[in-house]
Every structure is written in structure tokens, then in C-alpha cells.
Amino acid sequence: MENWRDHGIVLSVRPHGESGAVIALLTEEYGRHNGYIRGVNSSKLRGVIEPGNLVSASWSSRMSDQLGAFVIEPERAITGPLMGDPLRLAALISACSLCDAALPEREKHPGLFHGLLALLDTLDGEAWGAAYIIWEMAFMRELGFGLDLQKCAGGGDVSTLAYISPKSGRAVSLAQAEPYKDKLLPLPDFLKPGGSSMDMGEVLTGLKMTGHFLEHWVFAQSTHGTPEPRLRFQARVEAALINSGPNSA
Amino acid sequence: MSYNRSTRDDGPLDQLIRALASLPGLGPRSARRIALHLLSRRDTALNQLSDSLRLAAEKIRPCSECGNLDMTDPCRICQSPERSPSQICVVAGVSDLWAIERTGAYRGRYHILGGLLSALDGIRPDNLSIGTLVNRVQDGNTTEIIMALSATVDGQATAHYITDRLKSSGQPDIKISRLAHGIPVGGDLDYLDDGTIATALKSRA
DSSP states (O other): OEEEEEEEEEEEEEEETTTEEEEEEEETTTEEEEEEEEOTTSTTTTTTSSTTOEEEEEEEESSTTSOOEEEEEEEEOOSGGGTTOHHHHHHHHHHHHHHHHHSOBTOOOHHHHHHHHHHHHHTTSTTHHHHHHHHHHHHHHHTTOOOBOSSOTTSOOGGGEEEEOTTTOBEEEHHHHGGGGGGSEEOOGGGSTTOOOOSHHHHHHHHHHHHHHIIIIITTTOSSOSOHHHHHHHHHHHHHHHHHOTTOO | OOSSTTOOSOOHHHHHHHHHHTSTTOOHHHHHHHHHHHHHTIIIIIHHHHHHHHHHHHHOEEOTTTOOEESSSSOHHHHOTTSEEEEEEEESSHHHHHHHHHHTOOOEEEEEOSSOOBTTTTBOGGGTTHHHHHHHHHHSOOOEEEEOOOSSHHHHHHHHHHHHHHHHTTOTTSEEEEOOOSOOTTOOGGGSOHHHHHHHHHTOO
């Protein structure tokens, strides 16, 4: 009999049968792990099995390569308070769907577990948009697709980095970028040396930047492409900017 | 599956058991019990059920306005003069409409989406009747939309998406409300989960 116990963040819930579900957790020690859970509609579990919540999970299975079953207990409710905020909720769903779609099953990523938990904790704060972009960059780095924002790809001034090459993922200084501006992706202000603006316009610039690399690097070989919630999150930020002006937070 | 392992042919009884077993909440064992019960009471149970099924298949249709199931199109709720056309309650399915109707507390009209947005199940906005709702709001004299969708991530993501669509469709003045989230009637704080209490505190009146 195989079994373990660990913390986990709920990534997705797929109803299975009438009262059960197959859920995916991002655990600290066992990575993204699927398992069957009974009684998801019970009053005890109803509010717990939602993407983004932190739970304590016991997994057991007769053999290690089987789906197995989870017994879940709530640890921290993160999703509930965010449900009333469309943008923050969209960011939460997007982060969970990226982990669910891109991480190989049962591959240990403790850094990503703690990173996602930190992001979810930041979502009810002021700088949540910038935190989300930085998390996506860390997420890509963990998967082997790191962006290099430390120096200029063309050997230019490090203090004026303002763009990123869509091919190499390396930063480019203002002067070096001048002839290729149209082909480069602009860096959001909070990722530029000395930059501090984190308004929604900069968040959208960041989403377009990481969205490009998610599409062309991380999900390039996926038949489904970038997960729908990530695309919807970017579209929602864009729509929010159009509706309320470029400098609204 | 067979009611008798030695019987190889797929007769009407096998077909009946298989059809019953495919219904929600029923497995092969329950299906066999129901089949035997129906056959032992042909006049009182089997024929009556058979007539009801035939009648339902022939008569019940989805309402072209709201998506409710009824024998008339538009349905009786959409036709009723006692129902206020200015309020539309948006629900995911017919069972949610029935749940609200059981309370007797709502006297407006409904709109049934036919599900919730779900990336996992591949349900996109095009798969739901959101466009029909936008058209209803644009054509009619609706003043309020009540989002009666489940308090889950999928339910609330769908509600936010519909709100955006309605606002961007040239209806900025329409009131969009949602069902309250929080402590259920008779709920004891000590037995509630953290998320419910946190949400109740956040949306306190």
C-alpha cells in the first residue's frame, strides 16, 4: 500500500461520478499529483475543493502508479475572499491553470509550490499585478525557460534595459533596441532598472511579454496552446484598462 | 451486463436494465431491482411510466427565450403577466431555476445559461447562451440582472464574464447584482469553513 501526507494547493477539480471528483494538487514534496476524492458536495468539503485553496492531503493507493485517493482537510481558504474581484480571481485561476497544464505529474517542484503560495497570498494586496508577472517569470525559469534581465543582449548599458528579445528572452537596452524597436517586446516599468510603476498598464505590458514566451516556449508543443484562463485573464486586464483609463490600478 | 449470466442474447429486459443503469444515481443492481419492480406491476407502474416518458419526449421543449423546460414555448414563466419582465435571474441550469422557484421568493424571469465556463471541461463562452442573454437585455426593458450562479471559482468566473459582456454591450446603466455569499441560515460559526467566514466578513452588510 502506497501512501503519503503533504500540503497541497488545489489546481483543478474535475467532477467524476455523482459525488466524487478527480483533483490535481500542487504539493510541496510530490509535485503536481492527481487523485480521486469522495464526497466533494458534502458540507465539509464543498468550500474547500476550489482551485487556489491550501489543503492538507493524504494520498493512498494500492500501487504507486495508480490514480489513488485523497483524503483532504482544509488548511487555508484563499479563494473565497477573492471571488468578488474579477481581476484577482482571473489571476488566481490563470496561475492554477498554468501549473495544471504545464507541470509534469509527480515531479517535485518545492520552489514552485512556495512561489505559488506566496503569489496567492499576495493577490489581496496592492502589488498583486506585478507579483503575478514575476511569478510567471519564475514559473518559466523553473520549467527551463528563464528570461535574462541581468544584462543587455547587445552589450549595451545595463541601467537602461527597456526591451526583451522575443527570440532569445534576453533584455535589450534603449540604445541597442532603437533599430529593432518594433520587433522587441517592451519590459514593464517594474522590471526596468530603477522602475517602480506597477499600474495596470504596466501589468498588461508584462502579461503580453510573458504571454509571448508562454505561447512560443512553454506551450509551443502543446496541442491546446496557452490555457484558456491565462488568455482570458489578459483579455480581462485589457478590457478593464479600456473601461477605466490607462492609469487605474 | 446481463440479468442472467447464462443468457447470452440481448433481449428487451437487458436493454431496459442497461437504460435504467445509465441514469444518474442508478447502478446495475438498482436497475435490476427497478426493472423487476416495473415488470411485476405492469398496469400501475410500467405502463404509467411508459406513458409519462412518451408524453415528456413529445411535449417538453426548451423555452426559446429563457431555456427553461416546459410544454409551451415561451414557457409559462416567460408568459406569466405576474412575472416582472424587468428582472432576469441568470442560473446555470434548470435544476437551479427549480431551486429558486421552490423558495417562492422571486417573481421575475429567468435565463438559463446551460452550464458554467470551465477550461477543464472545454466549456467556452460560445457554448453557453450568453449571447441570447445580451440580446434579451438589449431588446427588452430589463433593469436588473441577478447572477444566481454557484459560489465556486467556475460560477464566479462566469458571473464576472457575463457582467463584462453586458457592460460592454452598451448597457452600462443596468443593475447587476449577485446572490449573497456567507453564512447559511441556521449556520453555526464554529462549524463553518474559513473561506465562508472570510467571505461573509468581507461582504458584510
